[in-house]
Amino acid sequence: MSDAGIVRLLLFRVGGLTWAAEATMVREILPRLEPTRIPGAPRAVAGLINVRGTLVTVVEGWRALRQPEPPAGTQSGSTVLLQVSRGRKVVGFTVDEVTDLVSVDGAALDRRQALPGVDPSLVQAVGRRAGQLFVVLNTDALLTPILAS
Amino acid sequence: MDLSQYAELFLAEAREHLSACNQLLLEWERNPTNPGPVGGLFRAVHTVKGMAATMGYAGVTDVAHRIESLLDLFRRNAHPASEEVIQLLFRARDALHQAVELSVEGRERELALAEIIAELDDAAGRVASAAPGGRVSSLPTPTPPTPPTPQAPGGPAAAPAQGRLVRVVLRPEAPLKGGRALLVLRKAQSLGAVYGVTPSPPELEADDFDGSLAFRLESSAPAEQVEATLRAAGDVEQVTVGGAEVPGPPREAASGAVEAGEVVRSRHTRVDRRRLDALMDLIGELVTARGRLSELAAERRDPAVDDVAIQISRLSSDLQTEIIQARMTPVWQLFDRFPRLIRDLARELGKQVAFRVEGKEIELDRAILDELGDPLLHLLRNAVDHGIETAAERRRQGKGPEGEVVLAAVREHSSVAISVADDGRGIDRTRILERARRDGVVEARAEALSDDQLLRVLARPGFSTAERVTSVSGRGVGVDVALTRMRALGGSIELHSELGKGSTFVLRLPVTLAIVRALIAGVGRERYALPLTYVSETVELGTAATTTVEGREAIVLRDRVVPLVHLRELLGVAGEIPPARRPIIVVEMGGRRAGVVVDGMLGQQEIVVKSFDAPQGTLPVFSGATIMGDGIPALILDAGGLL
DSSP, X not given: OOSSSEEEEEEEEETTEEEEEEGGGEEEEEEOOOOBOOTTSOTTEEEEEEETTEEEEEEOHHHHXXXXXXXXXXXXXXXXXXXXXXXXXXXXXXXXXXXXXEEEEGGGSBOOOOBTTBOGGGEEEEEEETXXXXXXXXXXXXXXXXXXX | OOOGGGHHXXXXXHHHHHHHHHHHHHHXXXXXXXXXXXXXXXXXXXXXXXXXXXXXXXXXXXXXXXXXXXXXXHHHHOOOOOXXXXXXXXXXXXXXXXXXXXXXTTOGGXXXXXXXXXXXXXXXXXXXXXXXXXXXXXXXXXXXXXXXXXXXXXXXXXXXOOEEEEEEEEOTTOXXXXXXXXXXXXXXXXXXXXXXXXXOHHHHTSTTOOSEEEEEEEOOSOHHHHHHHHHTTSSEEEEXXXXXXXXXXXXXXXXXXXXXTTTGGGGOOOOOHHHHHHHHHHHHHHHHHHHHHHHHXXXXXXXHHHHHHHHHHHHHHHHHHHHHHHHEEETXXXXXXXXXXXXXXXXXXXOOEEEEEEOTTOEEEHHHHHHHHHHHHHHHHHIIIXXXXXXXXXXXXXXXXXXXXXXXXXXXXXEEEEEEEEOSOOOOHHHHHHHHHHHTSSOTTOOOOOHHHHHHHHTSTTTTGGGTTSTTTTHHHHHHHHHHHHHHTTOEEEEEEETTTEEEEEEEEESOSSEEEEEEEEETXXXXXXXXXXXXXXXXXXXXXXXXXXXXXXXXXXXXEEEEEEHHHHTTOOSSOOXXXXXXXXXXXXXXXXXXXXXXXXXXXXXXXXXXXXXXXXXXXXXXXXXXXXXXXEEEEOHHHHO
């Protein structure tokens, strides 16, 4: 992400925070699907889902971002399909709610990475929208270690 | 003319001819006094030369021409070939092969052919002077002068070599008719001189070329042979080999012949493998959707919907069968490369080895065949290197001086068994046993190694490298590779070895990877698929007596102890307490068995095998995943991983 120019971001909510991913990394947004568990996989991996005949591994958003577990019975939310490893793989990422798709000036984003309760290596920048803070995620840094095979 | 679009076609055909050259050279080498293979060699090299000339590959054309000139001397004089000449021809064939590959990649500049060309010219000079006048008195009939006129054995030898009119009609739907027509002409040139081509070659390349051409062929080959040779160009609908002015039948008659099914042989066409893979993926999705449709139809209880569901189900089954069939490839496409390899290896090691191939026509899914090259190579190399003894040692053992290695393919019901057998020294178990005890593969007090245990010891990564001096040095490396690859393909390996008599490795493989019949088992709320190939039977827990063997729970089934694997515990399945009466699925692979305890059986169905990215830590007991009729994925259990 360059400092200058317009950046398109997908905003979503996981736990108590609003997060953002670069729209160029987002392949598709699906409703939440019940995944098939993969025995032995890390806890953050929810399992496999079927996306029109292709098997996609899904990462549980709240676990990966160390957010509190959503109350039992709330099965709403979305699965965002993200490209990782320079577009070579597609991974599902569960979020509580997709809130917006915004275009922001890259220069207006704060390069700050230290945030309470958030692993700094996952934070690309911090932005603000309507007085609300959002964390722009480094999705590769977040997902690649979880999925390493 | 721009022929780059034909490069792939050229490569595929040239490879076939060069592979045939290897077989023919091996045949000639075994029996240098028999000139039988020479005609075939000449034709193969001549065809490559013709095609290469069309493509503008000067290096290939040049080498092929020199090989052809040398072969021509033998073809006319039928004198025995010296060892030296045959070795040279092997090298020349390899150089030609390399020239073909590099030329197609546009790397002609890297070719270094001067040396082999000089050697070929040299040899030709020597052979020609050794047979002055180019005649050998023992030859029953004087050989006709150029142009060469190959004769089919038993063909009408009396046919004078005069130009016959040949008409060829390409299939109307054939793509790139111009290129096809050129290939037809190349094929014709492999039989004799070709002239009077109408329409003229530049016209053949025009967009409006309708696919029918005529030319004169100067060859004494019988009409059937001419027809078969031309049809081998592919996409040929009709061939008429006439006398002087016999007009070809009108087009209506030609299409009549199609309906009569006479052109079945020409229906072979090359299809890009990626296209076959794409078709397989699509049919996979269709099978999944079909399952979903059937379920929906069953819920609706609407006879009209039911009818359509049944019809679609039948159609997609047929389509699936056809596509799987289209992917089937005869094993000779892989096996044909081995005779040459065995020969080279035997020469290098100074051993005498007869190599036999059986079951060449057995077919396997292309994707499986592609993966088999490496494992077979390792096993064959081991057989020659470590299995077969030197001639002197064999004599001492009371065996013939020549060892035998047999590569055989056999179709079993739902799988194919490929065996690599040698009649060499066998594996020395006492030596291996010592090693196995030390490594803890068997108990310290174990007295003997079963074939199965022996295989496991040999397959330990790096097993042999530490003991280079033993009689099985290197063996482990190959077995390790082979076993890993077989597992990945859902197959197995068996070993039978007898000291002094030889060893046999049997590779058992599914016929196709893509779609398998599987048992669907339920554990808690989860479902798992288990390919039926490895299921030997199912019994019920509680009815069979359980016992404990070596600290593991087991059942005794017809006097055999079968250790149990509780899937619920192995996979960490959460949920309610399992039912008291539970099925045990007995899986068997390579002589080993295990009883897989599940909660319930959910039926049998065809599943489409898909791979998935297994995250770190995933239990190594899955060979892939599939999508069930309801659209939800289920993991496929790997029998090898459970044992």
